[in-house]
Amino acid sequence: MHLSREEERAYQGEEGESLRRAMEILVALGDIYGADRLIPVRSVQVAGVSFKTIGEAGLEWISDLRGRVVVSAVLNPAGMDLTRWQKMGIDERFAKKQLEIVEAYRRLGVSPDCTCTPYQIRPELARRGDHLAWSESSAVSFANSVIGAKTNREGGPSALAAALVGKTPRYGYHIEEKRVPTINIAVEADLKPSDYGILGYIIGKEVGDGVPRFIFRKRPDVDDLKALGAAMAASGSVALYYFDEEAPAAPKGSEEILVSDRDLQDVRQECAPDDEVDVVAIGCPHSSERELAEVARLLEGNKVERELWICTARATAERRSDLVGKIERSGARVFCDTCMVVSPASDRYRKMMVNSGKALAYIPTLCKMKAAYGSVEECVRAATRRV
Numbered sequence: 001m002h003l004s005r006e007e008e009r010a011y012q013g014e015e016g017e018s019l020r021r022a023m024e025i026l027v028a029l030g031d032i033y034g035a036d037r038l039i040p041v042r043s044v045q046v047a048g049v050s051f052k053t054i055g056e057a058g059l060e061w062i063s064d065l066r067g068r069v070v071v072s073a074v075l076n077p078a079g080m081d082l083t084r085w086q087k088m089g090i091d092e093r094f095a096k097k098q099l100e101i102v103e104a105y106r107r108l109g110v111s112p113d114c115t116c117t118p119y120q121i122r123p124e125l126a127r128r129g130d131h132l133a134w135s136e137s138s139a140v141s142f143a144n145s146v147i148g149a150k151t152n153r154e155g156g157p158s159a160l161a162a163a164l165v166g167k168t169p170r171y172g173y174h175i176e177e178k179r180v181p182t183i184n185i186a187v188e189a190d191l192k193p194s195d196y197g198i199l200g201y202i203i204g205k206e207v208g209d210g211v212p213r214f215i216f217r218k219r220p221d222v223d224d225l226k227a228l229g230a231a232m233a234a235s236g237s238v239a240l241y242y243f244d245e246e247a248p249a250a251p252k253g254s255e256e257i258l259v260s261d262r263d264l265q266d267v268r269q270e271c272a273p274d275d276e277v278d279v280v281a282i283g284c285p286h287s288s289e290r291e292l293a294e295v296a297r298l299l300e301g302n303k304v305e306r307e308l309w310i311c312t313a314r315a316t317a318e319r320r321s322d323l324v325g326k327i328e329r330s331g332a333r334v335f336c337d338t339c340m341v342v343s344p345a346s347d348r349y350r351k352m353m354v355n356s357g358k359a360l361a362y363i364p365t366l367c368k369m370k371a372a373y374g375s376v377e378e379c380v381r382a383a384t385r386r387v
């Protein structure tokens, strides 16, 4: 990979050890994937924040770095609500380590927004055509597919390296030719909002790391697309998909998958909730204001009888403290900075009901729990045990 004179100096360690390490990661990646050069990024989203996922070794690696990020950089969810962790049942040892991790990132200049939906709270981080270095798979999918920005799915270290250098190697989804659809998906069902998670769950398994091009009967809204992309990135590793008529065409002769009501119904039945559900969690990816408003409306005048969590970004909860108040009056809890997948708070339960195709895919593997699926309304009903 070609390096400019300035990049070469950083690579040789003439700008300090941290920049040298960062350049080493970027150059190694660029060489593996055949990048021709580094390109500037508008923003970085750094995964690898929860102490549950990165552990002691991760904390050490971040704490050893010095210097400052040179582009806007934000954190993915941590393993707990950074202020109300006691209410989540998090123990002090975990909390101490988690706060150290966030502090280590903060010292480097990474903003502790702790969300997988930075685009919901800081739209200036990603605009159409921007190159980014984002990590969390649902955020990557949303950035590429809905915003029209360009990012590969970065690991935590490569994202942090990109933030310190302000650049990323040019390969993969940064290159136009790699952004061509590989498979058509004709959806012959009238989708409700809660179907998009299931649809993504099904299609991710089918297409793996392909680039699906959907043909819908009706244009999905932005929360539908968030749910769809998140699920495909979890059950498969889809980082880019298309959903509108202006999308580039898949090459002639490309495979086509038909999805019917029956296909969606089968998964719904398989994943229907039962009495074993002992916790209900909404907000994977993090809830938008509109989703908070829906939960608040559904909970009005009700009390929860099973644990109900709603995960969102702190900035969203602060902006809509009215909705948070309404939700929490029912006994449900709005947790910020974290989620049901990356927090050890989930460990004490047996079966979690979710409204997310992504969580449906990850809860059994990453949390070793059973999972059930339903719409937001069905989730609220299960938590309040209304029929």
Ligand SMILES: C[C@@](O)(CCOP(=O)(O)O)CC(=O)O
Pocket (backbone or CB within 6 Å): 046, 047, 048, 049, 050, 053, 054, 076, 077, 116, 135, 136, 137, 138, 156, 233, 234, 341, 342, 362
């Ligand atoms: C579970 C996930 O959404 C977030 C956890 O990643 P991490 O702990 O931030 O590395 C992973 C992903 O899909 O990118």
Ligand code: SF4
Pocket (backbone or CB within 6 Å): 076, 077, 116, 136, 138, 230, 283, 284, 285, 286, 311, 338, 339, 340, 341, 342, 358, 359, 362
């Ligand atoms: S809420 Fe879901 S999408 Fe967001 S970090 Fe957690 S697992 Fe990933």
